[in-house]
Amino acid sequence: MTMTMHNAQLRADSxxxxxxxxxxLSDFDRPTLVVDLDRVERQFRALATGLGRAQIHYAVxxxxxxxxxxxxxxxxxxxxxASRGEIAxxxxxxxxxxxxxxxxxxxxxxxxxxAWDRGITLFAADAEEELEKIAEHAPGARVYIRxxxxxxxxxxxxxxxxxxxxxxALELMDYARDLALDPVGISFHVGSQTRRAExxxxxxxxxxxxxxxxxxxxxxxxxxxxxxxxxxxxxxxxEAPEAYARAVMEMVEARFPNxxxxxxxxxxxxxxxxxTIVAEAMLVSRKSDRDLHxxxxxxxxxxxGLAETEGExxxxxxxxxxxxxxxxxxxxxxxxxxSADVLYEKRPVMLPVGLKSGDRVLIRNTGxxxxxxxxxxxxxxxxxxxxxI
Amino acid sequence: MTMTMHNAQLRADSxxxxxxxxxxLSDFDRPTLVVDLDRVERQFRALATGLGRAQIHYAVxxxxxxxxxxxxxxxxxxxxxASRGEIAxxxxxxxxxxxxxxxxxxxxxxxxxxAWDRGITLFAADAEEELEKIAEHAPGARVYIRxxxxxxxxxxxxxxxxxxxxxxALELMDYARDLALDPVGISFHVGSQTRRAExxxxxxxxxxxxxxxxxxxxxxxxxxxxxxxxxxxxxxxxEAPEAYARAVMEMVEARFPNxxxxxxxxxxxxxxxxxTIVAEAMLVSRKSDRDLHxxxxxxxxxxxGLAETEGExxxxxxxxxxxxxxxxxxxxxxxxxxSADVLYEKRPVMLPVGLKSGDRVLIRNTGxxxxxxxxxxxxxxxxxxxxxI
Numbered sequence: 101m102t103m104t105m106h107n108a109q110l111r112a113d114s115x116x117x118x119x120x121x122x123x124x125l126s127d128f129d130r131p132t133l134v135v136d137l138d139r140v141e142r143q144f145r146a147l148a149t150g151l152g153r154a155q156i157h158y159a160v161x162x163x164x165x166x167x168x169x170x171x172x173x174x175x176x177x178x179x180x181x182a183s184r185g186e187i188a189x190x191x192x193x194x195x196x197x198x199x200x201x202x203x204x205x206x207x208x209x210x211x212x213x214x215a216w217d218r219g220i221t222l223f224a225a226d227a228e229e230e231l232e233k234i235a236e237h238a239p240g241a242r243v244y245i246r247x248x249x250x251x252x253x254x255x256x257x258x259x260x261x262x263x264x265x266x267x268x269a270l271e272l273m274d275y276a277r278d279l280a281l282d283p284v285g286i287s288f289h290v291g292s293q294t295r296r297a298e299x300x301x302x303x304x305x306x307x308x309x310x311x312x313x314x315x316x317x318x319x320x321x322x323x324x325x326x327x328x329x330x331x332x333x334x335x336x337x338x339e340a341p342e343a344y345a346r347a348v349m350e351m352v353e354a355r356f357p358n359x360x361x362x363x364x365x366x367x368x369x370x371x372x373x374x375x376t377i378v379a380e381a382m383l384v385s386r387k388s389d390r391d392l393h394x395x396x397x398x399x400x401x402x403x404x405g406l407a408e409t410e411g412e413x414x415x416x417x418x419x420x421x422x423x424x425x426x427x428x429x430x431x432x433x434x435x436x437x438x439s440a441d442v443l444y445e446k447r448p449v450m451l452p453v454g455l456k457s458g459d460r461v462l463i464r465n466t467g468x469x470x471x472x473x474x475x476x477x478x479x480x481x482x483x484x485x486x487x488x489i
Numbered sequence: 490m491t492m493t494m495h496n497a498q499l500r501a502d503s504x505x506x507x508x509x510x511x512x513x514l515s516d517f518d519r520p521t522l523v524v525d526l527d528r529v530e531r532q533f534r535a536l537a538t539g540l541g542r543a544q545i546h547y548a549v550x551x552x553x554x555x556x557x558x559x560x561x562x563x564x565x566x567x568x569x570x571a572s573r574g575e576i577a578x579x580x581x582x583x584x585x586x587x588x589x590x591x592x593x594x595x596x597x598x599x600x601x602x603x604a605w606d607r608g609i610t611l612f613a614a615d616a617e618e619e620l621e622k623i624a625e626h627a628p629g630a631r632v633y634i635r636x637x638x639x640x641x642x643x644x645x646x647x648x649x650x651x652x653x654x655x656x657x658a659l660e661l662m663d664y665a666r667d668l669a670l671d672p673v674g675i676s677f678h679v680g681s682q683t684r685r686a687e688x689x690x691x692x693x694x695x696x697x698x699x700x701x702x703x704x705x706x707x708x709x710x711x712x713x714x715x716x717x718x719x720x721x722x723x724x725x726x727x728e729a730p731e732a733y734a735r736a737v738m739e740m741v742e743a744r745f746p747n748x749x750x751x752x753x754x755x756x757x758x759x760x761x762x763x764x765t766i767v768a769e770a771m772l773v774s775r776k777s778d779r780d781l782h783x784x785x786x787x788x789x790x791x792x793x794g795l796a797e798t799e800g801e802x803x804x805x806x807x808x809x810x811x812x813x814x815x816x817x818x819x820x821x822x823x824x825x826x827x828s829a830d831v832l833y834e835k836r837p838v839m840l841p842v843g844l845k846s847g848d849r850v851l852i853r854n855t856g857x858x859x860x861x862x863x864x865x866x867x868x869x870x871x872x873x874x875x876x877x878i
């Protein structure tokens with residue numbers, strides 16, 4: 101896998117140059133996410149090439165910055181929206197209603213009606229009550245049923261919150277037809293940050309069985325939505341996006357040779373590597389002269405953009421100007437007065453021994469699932485700023 | 490403890506009447522926290538009576554709504570601020586600089602300088618580097634040293650993120666004096682939501698030893714900051730605020746008979762019970778016909794205000810209009826497409842069997858640590874709205 105690592109490194113290198121030039125020449129008065137739109141574009145092209153005939157629906161929730169949406173609209177991306185707010189955003193940036201799917205299985209009736217009025221025709225569901233809401237407020241709409249995947253090896257798995265089991269899915273397709281909806285397909289999600297394409301195999305196998313059963317039950321399904329899961333580089337080796345997407349599609353085509361339409365919903369895999377957060381060390385300390393580890397407090401934490409460090413699940417790569425100096429282990433924490441605002445403690449991070457208050461700290465590959473998680477003002481700290489270049 | 494429960498119930502009853510009238514007569518287009526300012530005032534008066542000579546510094550981070558600050562300013566409260574933003578807020582609402590302490594042990598140098606320029610003279614610290622920053626940007630300022638408390642029984646304990654051990658604290662007092670700062674006292678925090686006053690005993694014992702050692706080392710300490718920890722009612726029995734505060738102060742006075750000034754920093758204990766969140770059920774479903782539990786999805790979740798449900802730590806009380814109907818267990822989740830956005834799963838909650846999409850759900854005693862945790866727009870959902878009455 102040396103070549104893969106090499107590729108990842110190359111990708112990282114090409115990503116940092118434009119970003120790093122901008123960052124090096126800029127002052128920031130608070131933690132700021134800088135997103136390189138050209139990097140987003142390169143990632144889109146790589147994924148689109150690898151995905152072949154599958155249509156990309158970018159998962160807007162990963163990063164809804166207007167400039168990101170603009171760039172993806174210009175490239176021909178479609179969009180997976182989680183809410184009325186995200187649909188309104190995509191429409192306002194020029195996406196067509198037919199290019200937007202309402203992919204959250206949990207929707208307010210008024211939001212379904214609002215979306216339907218604006219021409220959105222494709223909705224996700226995983227429950228009877230959701231189908232009833234859609235039938236009432238978007239009569240005749242196309243729906244796809246979301247299946248639970250219980251075989252995920254993802255770094256940020258999706259548990260049982262979304263989806264239903266196979267027998268329920270078949271019941272829901274029947275029920276949708278009874279409600280005069282158009283049950284067009286099935287979706288699933290292999291789990292966010294699924295690092296290797298081969299991890300998709302068991303989930304696709306399970307899905308193929310349900311697909312066949314639905315066909316046998318008389319549902320002429322036309323859309324297979326393979327969801328997201330496309331990974332970003334957080335220190336552990338991943339495959340390059342084009343090769344990863346191609347490998348996934350080969351597995352899909354082998355199991356679903358005749359599906360008319362395939363949708364894919366990359367979010368993290370589209371934007372994470374295009375972003376770097378510029379942060380600052382606020383304090384370096386020891387609690388006791390007997391302590392083995394320093395504590396390093398940044399001006400950003402779990403409640404101002406780094407929510408995915410919960411349980412130390414996502415381990416971001418850190419860089420400082422002192423990384424050529426001797427390094428030592430640190431517990432890393434955010435700036436708020438909340439003791440839960442600790443980023444990495446069980447597995448301390450290595451940072452320069454000479455690190456001190458005021459030093460800039462770059463947090464790499466943070467273009468996804470950071471800015472919108474940021475609190476409105478926990479402890480009086482302003483939200484993460486976002487600059488697109 | 491029957492009387493205590495009775496008191497808690499009485500307090501709840503008096504709290505809900507004004508709130509509930511307002512809520513019953515209002516429509517809300519999104520999740521909304523309604524805060525009863527008169528309830529805040531009653532709580533302030535009860536705590537102030539129980540705390541006697543101790544000066545209340547309200548922990549602004551618990552709820553920084555302008556109307557809350559206004560009411561507390563009018564009542565003579567002082568303020569514990571976590572950031573420049575919170576100091577600016579308090580000053581803008583009429584608090585005097587001498588009434589505001591900068592209680593976060595993690596401060597930016599520029600924020601220290603800004604606060605000092607505006608007349609803030611009392612700062613917290615638990616590390617050498619923090620003292621150096623204060624000495625440089627607020628020369629001669631009063632500082633108190635925060636101690637670690639490792640004997641907490643709180644529901645939301647503060648771990649080791651803040652504070653230093655006893656020997657480090659003595660070193661820091663010496664160092665503060667060397668830096669021409671004025672080391673005036675010691676602070677600690679027994680842990681948020683410390684339900685019974687007796688739980689303070691071991692922490693106060695440990696603190697008294699350090700206090701005596703500091704006196705013996707020639708530090709004429711004048712301020713004892715007992716921090717927060719004052720609880721709110723979340724279903725488990727707590728003592729009424731006045732009795733609780735009086736019991737804590739009796740324990741303090743027994744151990745620190747001659748301390749000139751005592752500060753207390755209630756946050757949760759001041760505002761939690763004054764607030765109710767008005768939410769809505771968005772979906773009720775089962776994943777499988779074999780599932781024992783329903784899933785109930787609300788229009789509010791961990792990333793839109795209910796962050797303290799992390800690890801199911803804080804268990805909010807829920808109410809619906811169907812609570813007289815048969816009840817059954819539910820897994821409770823938020824509306825976002827994030828699988829981590831599950832509120833209660835290990836210990837399901839009881840909700841009406843007939844609950845359905847569109848039903849209003851009241852979440853009680855949510856006046857603290859909700860609105861500011863809310864994300865700016867995760868998944869395109871707007872932040873928690875706040876209305877003060």
